[in-house]
Amino acid sequence: QVQLVESGGGVVQPGRSLRLSCAASGFTFSHYAIHWFRQAPGKGLDWVATISYDGRITFYTDSVRGRFTISRDNSKSTLYLQMNSLRPEDTAVYYCAREPAATVGVPSFYFDYWGLGTLVTVSS
Amino acid sequence: QSALTQPASVSGSPGQSITISCTGTSSDVGNYNNRVSWYQQPPGKAPQLIIHDVTSRPSGVSSRFSGSKSGNSASLTISGLQAEDEADYYCASHRSGNTYVFGTGTKVTVL
Numbered sequence: 001q002v003q004l005v006e007s008g009g010g011v012v013q014p015g016r017s018l019r020l021s022c023a024a025s026g027f028t029f030s031h032y033a034i035h036w037f038r039q040a041p042g043k044g045l046d047w048v049a050t051i052s053y054d055g056r057i058t059f060y061t062d063s064v065r066g067r068f069t070i071s072r073d074n075s076k077s078t079l080y081l082q083m084n085s086l087r088p089e090d091t092a093v094y095y096c097a098r099e100p101a102a103t104v105g106v107p108s109f110y111f112d113y114w115g116l117g118t119l120v121t122v123s124s
Numbered sequence: 125q126s127a128l129t130q131p132a133s134v135s136g137s138p139g140q141s142i143t144i145s146c147t148g149t150s151s152d153v154g155n156y157n158n159r160v161s162w163y164q165q166p167p168g169k170a171p172q173l174i175i176h177d178v179t180s181r182p183s184g185v186s187s188r189f190s191g192s193k194s195g196n197s198a199s200l201t202i203s204g205l206q207a208e209d210e211a212d213y214y215c216a217s218h219r220s221g222n223t224y225v226f227g228t229g230t231k232v233t234v235l
Contacts, residue, residue: 044127045216045229047224059222097171109159110216111171115170
């Protein structure tokens with residue numbers, strides 16, 4: 001069965017860095033675009049970043065561009081989110097999710113499997 | 125990047141039907157590509173896809189969930205409301221510029 005498991009969250013001081021991981025199993029990871037989302041405590045969902053199936057194309061929301069980097073290692077079926085210069089407003093549960101693809105490289109524009117999330121708290 | 129507008133809460137009695145609206149712009153919901161999806165998030169759990177491409181239901185999702193769209197607004201209807209439907213519901217849309225935007229979220233309460 002398809003599984004996505006996030007890890008790497010924790011408490012970090014403002015200005016510091018953290019790297020999140022998302023381990024995938026149950027499907028051919030290298031065939032799918034993957035996304036990061038976040039949800040601040042008591043708030044709604046926000047899209048954070050996207051990476052194409054081959055890692056060549058990435059997109060970011062304005063508030064993290066230049067600070068966060070999405071990457072993937074298809075040999076390890078793992079997605080990453082390197083978060084630098086963290087701010088208190090980055091505090092959230094971070095989810096990874098798969099974008100289905102009937103054909104490799106052709107986007108579907110929705111997200112069919114989600115991980116359980118990992119909590120990042122940015123506080124001094 | 126403004127979020128799509130949803131009502132904060134909707135409630136109904138068991139067996140009733142409720143509808144949740146999701147209002148955006150011509151750059152997202154109103155785009156002719158119909159890239160609107162809906163997600164159910166039970167308390168303390170991860171989101172789950174219930175509708176994609178405005179009206180399509182993934183395998184395993186109850187037929188009580190249906191979606192529609194008119195102009196810049198999309199809607200999710202839950203028919204035959206059940207206690208297990210209590211959750212937060214979010215719409216989402218692809219937006220020009222290769223970004224995604226979510227709705228503000230709607231808390232559904234079964235009375």
